[in-house]
Amino acid sequence: MEEGLKISLKKIDENRYVVEKHGAMRVDGVVYINEDLLRDLGKDESIRQVENVACLPGIVGASMAMPDIHWGYGFPIGGVAAFGAEEGIISPGGVGYDIN
Amino acid sequence: MRSVLSVREVGVKVRDIIDRLFINIPSGVGSRRKDLKLGRRDLEKVLAKGAQWAVEQGYGTENDTRFIEDNGRMSFADPENVSEKAYERGKDQLGTLGSGNHFVEVGRIEEIYDEEAAEAFGLFRDQVTVMVHTGSRGLGYQVCDDYIRQMMKASEKYGIALPDRQLCCAPFGSPEGQRYFSAMAAAANYAFANRQMITHWVRETFEQVFRTGAGRLGLSLVYDVCHNIAKLERHVVKGRQSQLCVHRKGATRSFAPGNAEVPEGYRKVGQPVLIPGDMGRASYVLCGTGRAMKETFGSTCHGAGRVMSRGEALRRTKGRSVQKELEESNVYVRAASRGTLGEEMPEAYKDVSKVVQVVHAAGISRLVAKIVPLGAIKG
Structure with a gap:
């Protein structure tokens, strides 16, 4: 992983990392991953995508990703994001091309 | 799906099962059915009714739909918000596997981690x-x-x-947001119907090989779960019940024991979570947890996740026979194209065992069983 990205990821425990809210992020990013799988991410930009999703209106909790995270269209694959039904958004990129 | 068969009873018949699955379920890029061309009206029904349409047409039974997320039908689907071009693409692809990471895999349960949950799911x-x-x-x-x-x-x-422009979106309640939501639900229903038909052909395939009824082979659906979807769900946020639009992209629902959405027979142990791995290594069955409800809006991982692009995997498999390599490790694979097999080679994926270890250790789902592949058909 790129150095810059690595620095923004902070370890919560063995299986969880956080990207603390900064800039336009409305909530934290939380990635369920361990050190070993983090190495596999290499130059993948998907952690940046977790940050981007955290900027969207109405997001609640955290912008999350699972250990199988990898780059996807807009939102990372392996991503979970919940938005308030009243103040939040819906995005086709958050679902992906292979619907269901 | 589970069966009552043990690996000893199936033995060398695995090859026969895979060969027949390959005939009975069209696969590959743009795969289509020559025997089933749907008219516009039929397709509208598929988009409105999902797996329930398939059952009405004689694919599987009403009982199957009890074991599908949302009973195989998203009620707010609106077929009218699906474009003509989408209808055109969908009319002869229902009941096909497609290409990419799609597959039907015959496997064997190698290990049980949670006896109680395994028993509830009928696994041994x-x-x-x-x-x-x-x-x-x-x-x-x-x-x-x-x-x-x-x-x-x-x-x-x-x-x-x-x-990033790729994050384009609209307020959930806006006309644009609602139109997408209803069109997405219609597409989700198409997917439910698609898998329900394939479930039926899997049963037929086993009937052909074992020359006995699928009922006697105990081929029943353990669970069918979405992996690319947005759902309207109620969750607790900061101590308050809230209506949320939960996006799961390459992620699956992982609802806890006691949740009303979990089929009655499983409610004591939690919703089954199915995590497919790559062709060569393993797949896992897990179950949903209370911690997932608290931390991840009832969500967990979906699969292994790629570590290598399709292009890179293709380059690395040039001159190799992935099919032969898999056969040497006793996995018999039939694929519509050699290219897909290269793209989908086991090393192109993360080790799924490491992935499930994380979600298990983090407590957002719990390990129930490990499945190792015997054979598969690929697109």
Whole structure:
């Protein structure tokens, strides 16, 4: 992983990392991953995508990703994001091309 | 799907099962059925009723739908919000596997981690299982493509600042948001119907090989779960019940024991979570947890996740026979194209065992069983 990205990821425990809210992020990013799988991410930009999703209106909790995270269209694959039904958004990129 | 068969009873018949699955379930890029061409009216019904349409047509039984997320039908689907182009792509692809990471895999339960949950799901050591992975095919792709274009405009209209244009979106309650939601649900119903038909052909395939009824082979659906979806769900946020639009992209629902959405027979242990791995290594069955409800809106991982692009995997498998390599490790694979096999080679994926270890240790789902592949058909 790129150095810059690595620095923004902070370890919560063995299986969880956080990207603390900064800039336009409305909530934290939380990635369920361990050190070993983090190495596999290499130059993948998907952690940046977790940050981007955290900027969207109405997001609640955290912008999350699972250990199988990898780059996807807009939102990372392996991503979970919940938005308030009243103040939040819906995005086709958050679902992906292979619907269901 | 589970069966009552143990791996000893199936033995060398695995090859026969895979060969026949390959005949009975069209696969590959743009795969279509010559025997089943749906008219516009029929397709509208598929989009409105999902797996329930398939059952009405004689594919599987009413009982199957009890074991599908949302009973195989998203009620707010609106077939009218699906474009003509999407209909065109969908009309002869229903009941097909497609290409990419889609597959039907025959496997064997190698290990049970949680006896109580395994018993509830009807799983036992050395049992023969079948896992189906496919989605809404070209129709769903087209729906996504159509609405991304509309959402690019909607984001501007509603003044939503986007760090990346690919995040284009609309307020959930806006006309644009609701149109996409209902079209997405229609595509999801197409996917439910698609898998329900494949479930039926899996049963027929086993009937042909074992020359006895699928009922006697105990081929029943353990669970069918979405992996690319947005759902309207109630969750607790900061101590308050809230209505949320939960996006799961390459992620699956992982609802806790006691949740009303979990089939009655499983309610004591939690919703089954199915995690397919690559062709060579393993797949896992897990179950949902209370911690997932608290931390991840009842969500967990979906699969292994790629570590290598399709292009890189193809380059690395040039001159190799992935099929032969898999056969040497006793996995018999039939694929519509050599290219897909290269792209989908085991090393192109993360080790799924490491992935499930994380979600298990983090407590957002719990390990129930490990399945190792015996054979598979690929697109």
